[in-house]
Amino acid sequence: MENKKEEIKREHSPTGKSPWRKNFYLFLIGQLLTGVTSMVVQYAIIWYLTLESGKESVLAIATLIGMIPMVILSPFVGPFIDRVNKKVLLISYDAIAAIVALGLFVYGVTHSVYPLWLVFITIGIRAVAQTAQMPTVQSIIPTMVPEDEITRINGQFGMMQSLVYILSPALGAWMVAAFPIHWVILLDVIGFILGAGMLLLVKIPEVLSLGEKIQVLADTKEAFKILYANKGIWKITLIGTLFMLLFMPGISLYPLVTTKYFGGTIVDAGWVEVIYAGAMLLGGFFVGFFGNVKNRMPWIIMAYLVVGLTIGFSGLLPGTMDSFGIFLFLNLLAGLVSPVFNSMNMAMTQQSFEPQYLGRVMSLVSALMGLAGPVGLVFAAPLAGWLGVQNMLVIAGIGGVVAAFLLWVIPQVRNYDKVLQKRLNLEK
Numbered sequence: 001m002e003n004k005k006e007e008i009k010r011e012h013s014p015t016g017k018s019p020w021r022k023n024f025y026l027f028l029i030g031q032l033l034t035g036v037t038s039m040v041v042q043y044a045i046i047w048y049l050t051l052e053s054g055k056e057s058v059l060a061i062a063t064l065i066g067m068i069p070m071v072i073l074s075p076f077v078g079p080f081i082d083r084v085n086k087k088v089l090l091i092s093y094d095a096i097a098a099i100v101a102l103g104l105f106v107y108g109v110t111h112s113v114y115p116l117w118l119v120f121i122t123i124g125i126r127a128v129a130q131t132a133q134m135p136t137v138q139s140i141i142p143t144m145v146p147e148d149e150i151t152r153i154n155g156q157f158g159m160m161q162s163l164v165y166i167l168s169p170a171l172g173a174w175m176v177a178a179f180p181i182h183w184v185i186l187l188d189v190i191g192f193i194l195g196a197g198m199l200l201l202v203k204i205p206e207v208l209s210l211g212e213k214i215q216v217l218a219d220t221k222e223a224f225k226i227l228y229a230n231k232g233i234w235k236i237t238l239i240g241t242l243f244m245l246l247f248m249p250g251i252s253l254y255p256l257v258t259t260k261y262f263g264g265t266i267v268d269a270g271w272v273e274v275i276y277a278g279a280m281l282l283g284g285f286f287v288g289f290f291g292n293v294k295n296r297m298p299w300i301i302m303a304y305l306v307v308g309l310t311i312g313f314s315g316l317l318p319g320t321m322d323s324f325g326i327f328l329f330l331n332l333l334a335g336l337v338s339p340v341f342n343s344m345n346m347a348m349t350q351q352s353f354e355p356q357y358l359g360r361v362m363s364l365v366s367a368l369m370g371l372a373g374p375v376g377l378v379f380a381a382p383l384a385g386w387l388g389v390q391n392m393l394v395i396a397g398i399g400g401v402v403a404a405f406l407l408w409v410i411p412q413v414r415n416y417d418k419v420l421q422k423r424l425n426l427e428k
Contacts, residue, residue: 023203024144024153028160030198031137034094035164036171037191041101042126043172043273044184045119047266050255051176058116060380063252065120067370069127074367077132079219081139081359086204089136094192096129101188108182135366139358142350143205147424148292151347155287158339162280169273173266223360226353232416233352236345237365239406239413243304245372246399249380250311250392261319261390262327275328279335287343296344296417297407303340305404310334312397315390348417351424 049058081089100122108114137157145153175184228234258269293299310330317323353361384392407413 020145026198027140027144027202027204028157030195030202032160032164033198034191034195035161036167037187037194038094038097038130039164039168040171040175041097041185041188043168044176044181045123046255047173047176047270048114048181049116049119050259050266050269052113053116059256060249060252060384062120062123063248063380064378065124066127069124070131070370071367073128073131074135074363074370075220075223076216076363077135078223078360078363079216081132081136081363082219082356086136086140087199087202089132090199091196093129093133093136094188094195097126097188098192100125100129101185104185105182108180108185114181132363135359135362138346138350138362139355140204142358143355147351150350151292151296151344152288154343154347154350155284155289155339158343159281159284159288162277162284162335162339164277169270169277173270177266219360220364223357223364226357227361227364230352232412232419233349235410235413236348236407236416237368239403240345241368241372242406243372243399243403244369245375246402247311247396248372249383250315250389250394250396252380253384253389253392256384257314257389257393258324258327261388262324263319263321264324268324272328272331276331276335279332280338283336283339284343287339294421296348297414300341300344301404301407301414303337304400304407306337306400307334307341308397308400308402308404310397311400312394315393315395315397317390319390348420352420 046059046062049062053059104114104118104122107118141153141157142150172184227237254272255266255269258264258272259266262268310333314327314330317326349362349365350358380392383395
């Protein structure tokens with residue numbers, strides 16, 4: 001069995017003669033196509049809820065429902081990611097979204113308005129399908145590319161995600177205004193067809209044999225021990241969790257910051273998303289082509305600090321359309337640095353663990369980071385009603401500044417990448 005595993009790894013080794021670039025970019029394009037259609041539907045649902053209700057509580061509940069499955073299921077999906085055919089897993093995620101979309105389409109043909117309970121159920125089912133998608137992709141990347149390309153490839157993957165975020169809000173807002181919502185939701189079916197078709201052309205290396213027994217609780221416990229034993233990544237993850245706890249409530253109310261506080265329209269809210277994502281695309285370009293720096297931690301700390309200051313200051317602006325341009329500019333700055341901590345932190349995590357454990361570890365990291373979101377969102381609506389949606393951005397900004405401070409003052413965290421690079425060089 002062990003010999004078989006090693007043969008599989010050598011056969012598809014990205015550092016060998018196999019054309020890894022062609023294979024990987026085919027995979028990346030497929031994820032881009034399915035990502036765009038899925039996110040357009042996601043934003044269409046958000047705009048639909050914003051137009052139909054306009055309440056902080058509805059958006060907060062919708063965001064909470066979208067996060068709960070990730071928190072509950074993420075720690076337990078890792079064993080399946082590590083031991084089940086990853087191509088089958090990715091196709092199944094999109095298939096679930098497509099089936100839900102068909103059901104909503106049928107309902108929309110016979111009813112003029114979707115009840116809130118049905119929209120919430122839809123968000124929940126989509127969230128269940130998407131819970132394992134990102135950890136699956138994150139565990140695939142290190143097996144498809146050479147180790148010295150991981151940071152740059154993560155930057156390019158971040159560029160792809162930014163492109164999705166650029167196209168999706170504007171397309172979602174335009175399509176909700178131009179077409180009945182049930183026709184827009186059918187995009188999930190198109191995404192499934194495109195994504196599955198592209199995946200069939202891609203070779204994804206299998207680190208472990210497919211027949212190995214899955215023991216969910218034992219495997220999850222083992223993953224926790226592995227993550228906890230790496231004190232640097234463990235502390236970085238906890239600090240990221242604290243950041244998300246303070247950051248997510250304000251960000252979940254972003255459409256209402258534009259429409260309710262600044263007095264803008266849904267189109268204006270869409271422009272905020274487009275500008276932020278466009279800046280992320282530029283930041284991802286930097287990481288994707290110039291991101292192989294020797295020590296990534298100072299860059300990560302700087303990125304947290306800039307995000308904290310820009311988003312925090314956004315909440316201090318006067319609530320008029322005259323200040324809206326400054327709000328857009330601050331979001332541009334925040335978007336420029338976001339890929340720095342996202343891509344570089346992801347690359348460090350991927351390089352810190354053996355490939356056969358990555359699915360479990362990445363799922364556990366996602367669960368810990370995601371746990372803070374629902375906890376914060378429980379207080380989002382009441383706090384926004386009491387403090388105002390703009391002050392939720394101030395709290396989000398404080399989260400970024402605090403995270404940067406903690407990453408800098410803890411030596412084991414500040415020096416983590418130096419130690420990691422020395423270890424990787426010795427292994428080479």
